[in-house]
Amino acid sequence: MPTFVVMPQMGESIAEGTIVRWIKKVGDVVDRDEPLFEISTDKVDAEIPSPAAGVLMDIAVKEGETVPVNSVVATIGAAGEKLDTAPAGANGAQTSESAAPLAPAYAGTVAPVATVASEDDGDDRQKSSPLVRRIAKEHNIDIGRIQGSGIGGRVTKQDILTFIDSGAAAAPIAARPAAEHPAVPVTRNVGDEVVPMSVMRKKIAEHMVVSKRTSAHVYSVFEVNYSRVDQIRKAKKEDYERSGAKLTFTSFIAKVVVDCLRKHKVINASLDGDNIIYRNDINLGIAVALENGLIVPVVKGAGEKNTLGLSKAIQDIADRARAKKLNPEEVHGGTFTITNPGNFGAQFGLPIINQPQVAILGVGTIEKRPVVVDDAIGIRLMGFLTLGYDHRLVDGAVADQFMSDVKKGIENFDPAQA
Numbered sequence: 001m002p003t004f005v006v007m008p009q010m011g012e013s014i015a016e017g018t019i020v021r022w023i024k025k026v027g028d029v030v031d032r033d034e035p036l037f038e039i040s041t042d043k044v045d046a047e048i049p050s051p052a053a054g055v056l057m058d059i060a061v062k063e064g065e066t067v068p069v070n071s072v073v074a075t076i077g078a079a080g081e082k083l084d085t086a087p088a089g090a091n092g093a094q095t096s097e098s099a100a101p102l103a104p105a106y107a108g109t110v111a112p113v114a115t116v117a118s119e120d121d122g123d124d125r126q127k128s129s130p131l132v133r134r135i136a137k138e139h140n141i142d143i144g145r146i147q148g149s150g151i152g153g154r155v156t157k158q159d160i161l162t163f164i165d166s167g168a169a170a171a172p173i174a175a176r177p178a179a180e181h182p183a184v185p186v187t188r189n190v191g192d193e194v195v196p197m198s199v200m201r202k203k204i205a206e207h208m209v210v211s212k213r214t215s216a217h218v219y220s221v222f223e224v225n226y227s228r229v230d231q232i233r234k235a236k237k238e239d240y241e242r243s244g245a246k247l248t249f250t251s252f253i254a255k256v257v258v259d260c261l262r263k264h265k266v267i268n269a270s271l272d273g274d275n276i277i278y279r280n281d282i283n284l285g286i287a288v289a290l291e292n293g294l295i296v297p298v299v300k301g302a303g304e305k306n307t308l309g310l311s312k313a314i315q316d317i318a319d320r321a322r323a324k325k326l327n328p329e330e331v332h333g334g335t336f337t338i339t340n341p342g343n344f345g346a347q348f349g350l351p352i353i354n355q356p357q358v359a360i361l362g363v364g365t366i367e368k369r370p371v372v373v374d375d376a377i378g379i380r381l382m383g384f385l386t387l388g389y390d391h392r393l394v395d396g397a398v399a400d401q402f403m404s405d406v407k408k409g410i411e412n413f414d415p416a417q418a
Contacts, residue, residue: 002077003052007061008328009069010041015132016156017041018066018199019073028056030076037073038324040199045295046331047324052076066199132160135210137273139164157206200293208352215353216391222403226252226366226381229413236418245311247418249366250286250340253385254299254314255307255417256409257361258282261336262303264402268335270356271393285334285354286314288321289343296354297321298334307418342366348384358393361406362386 007017021038024030035047036056058075061067132155136143146163148155188194197205229252240247261268261282270277282303285296297317302310320326336357341349342365349362364384371380385406389399 002057002075002081003054004072005036005051005074005076006070007039007067007073008048010039010046010328010331014041014069014332016066016068019061019063020045020199021063022059023047024050024056026056026059029079030054030056041203045200045290045293045324046326046328050076055079055081057081132157134273135160135164135213138214157210161206161209198292204293207355211352211355214355215358217350217353217388218391218394218396218399219350219386219388220396220399220403221348221384221386222407223382223384224407225371225411226383229410230381232413232415232418235415240308240311243308243312245308246315247307247311249383250314250338250363251307251311252410252413252418253361253363253406254284254286254302254310254338256406256413257336257338258284258303258305258310260402260405260409263405264398266394266398267359267389267402269358269393270335271358271390272356276393279335281335283333283335284310285337285357286317287337287339287351288318290322295321295326295331296334296337296339297326297330298332300329300333337361338363342383348386350386351388353388353390358390359399360388362388 009015010017017039018041019037020040023035023037030036030050030053032051032053033049036050038045038047054076055078056074057077059073060075061071061073067073133143135141135157141160141163143155143160146155146159148159226249229249233247233249233252237247265278266276268279268282270279281301284299284302286299287294287296297320299305299310299313299317302313305313317326317330320330334354334357337351337354337360339349339351339360340363341351342363345365348364351360351362353360362385364386366381366383368379369382370377371382372378373380385403387399387403
C-alpha cells in the first residue's frame with residue numbers, strides 16, 4: 001500500500017508551507033528518514049525526511065507552490081507498485097467533506113484539512129487558521145466577508161491583512177483605516193538590483209507585522225555584570241568540552257532565565273482572547289541567525305535541565321537549524337524566547353515578541369567597561385539585557401521584577417549549578 005507524504009506543520013499558527021526544492025525526483029529510491037524535499041514557512045526552512053522507504057511514485061506539489069498543512073505532496077510505494085488515485089482534492093489537499101482532526105506530521109496516511117467555523121455559525125463557515133481567526137476577532141471582522149485565495153477558498157494571513165489594509169474592515173475606535181496611509185511609491189533607479197523576496201523572508205515579514213499589530217510592545221533594559229560567570233566559564237570550560245558541550249554566556253543566561261520563569265509565571269504565559277494561559281512547561285526558544293533569515297528552534301522541557309543539559313541542547317538545535325535538519329516539533333511550542341544580537345556587536349536590541357508568547361529577552365554584546373566599584377573606577381565584564389513584553393498582560397513592575405531577579409541570578413551565579 002502506498003504511503004502518502006504530507007506537508008508537515010512546522011510551528012504554532014502555521015497552516016501552510018511552500019515547497020522550495022525537491023531533493024528526490026519521481027522514480028528515485030528513498031530510504032526512511034532520508035531527506036525528500038525542502039520547505040519554507042515563517043518559522044523555518046527545513047529538509048523534510050521521507051516517512052517510509054520505497055520509490056517516489058508521484059510528486060503532487062511543484063517547487064514554489066504553497067499548500068496547507070497535511071496536504072498530500074507526494075506518494076511513496078514499493079518498487080513496481082502502481083499508483084492509485086490519492087483521496088485528495090486540488091493540489092493534493094484532502095477534501096474537507098470528511099473533516100477530522102489533523103494527523104501528526106510525517107504520518108503515513110492522509111489526514112484531512114479541517115474546515116473551521118468562524119465566530120458566526122450557520123452559512124458563514126469558512127476555512128481559516130487559528131491565527132487568521134484571532135486577527136479577525138481582534139479587528140471585529142466576519143471571515144465570511146473575505147474571498148479566500150487558498151485552496152478551496154481558504155482565507156490566508158495575506159488575505160485578511162490585505163482586507164484590513166484595504167479599509168473594508170471595521171476599524172477600531174480612534175484608529176485610522178490603513179487606506180489613509182497608502183504605501184510610499186518606490187522609485188527604481190538605473191543600476192539598482194531588484195531581487196524577489198525569498199519565501200522565508202516574506203513569511204518572516206508577515207509574522208513580524210502580525211506580532212506588532214497583536215501585542216502592545218514595551219521594553220525594559222538592565223545592565224548586568226558578567227564577571228562572576230566569566231570566571232566560572234573559564235574554570236569549567238574544559239570539563240564541558242570533554243562532555244561534548246560548549247559553556248557559553250548563553251548557557252548561564254538560559255539557566256537563570258528558566259529558574260526565574262518558574263517564579264514569574266506571567267512571563268511564561270500566553271493570551272487566548274480574554275483568557276490567560278499560564279504554561280506548565282518552560283520551552284525555551286533560541287533565535288538562530290541564518291544567511292537568509294532567522295529561525296527559533298525550541299528547547300523543550302528547559303526548566304528541567306541543568307546548565308550542562310541546556311548547553312548541549314542549545315548547541316544541538318542551533319547546529320541543526322543551520323544545517324536545515326530540524327524536526328517539526330522542534331520549531332513550535334515555545335513559551336519564552338532568547339535572541340542574541342550582541343553576537344554581532346549590538347549594545348542591545350528591541351526584539352519583536354514571538355507570538356503567541358508574551359515576552360522575549362534580547363542579549364547585548366558582553367565587553368569590558370569601566371564601572372564604579374566601591375567608589376572607585378574598576379574594569380568589569382558588562383552587558384545589557386532587554387526584555388520586550390506584551391503590556392496587555394505584563395505590567396512594567398512585573399517585568400522589572402523578573403529582570404531584577406535575572407540580573408541577580410547572573411551576577412551571583414552559584415558555581416555548583418555549572
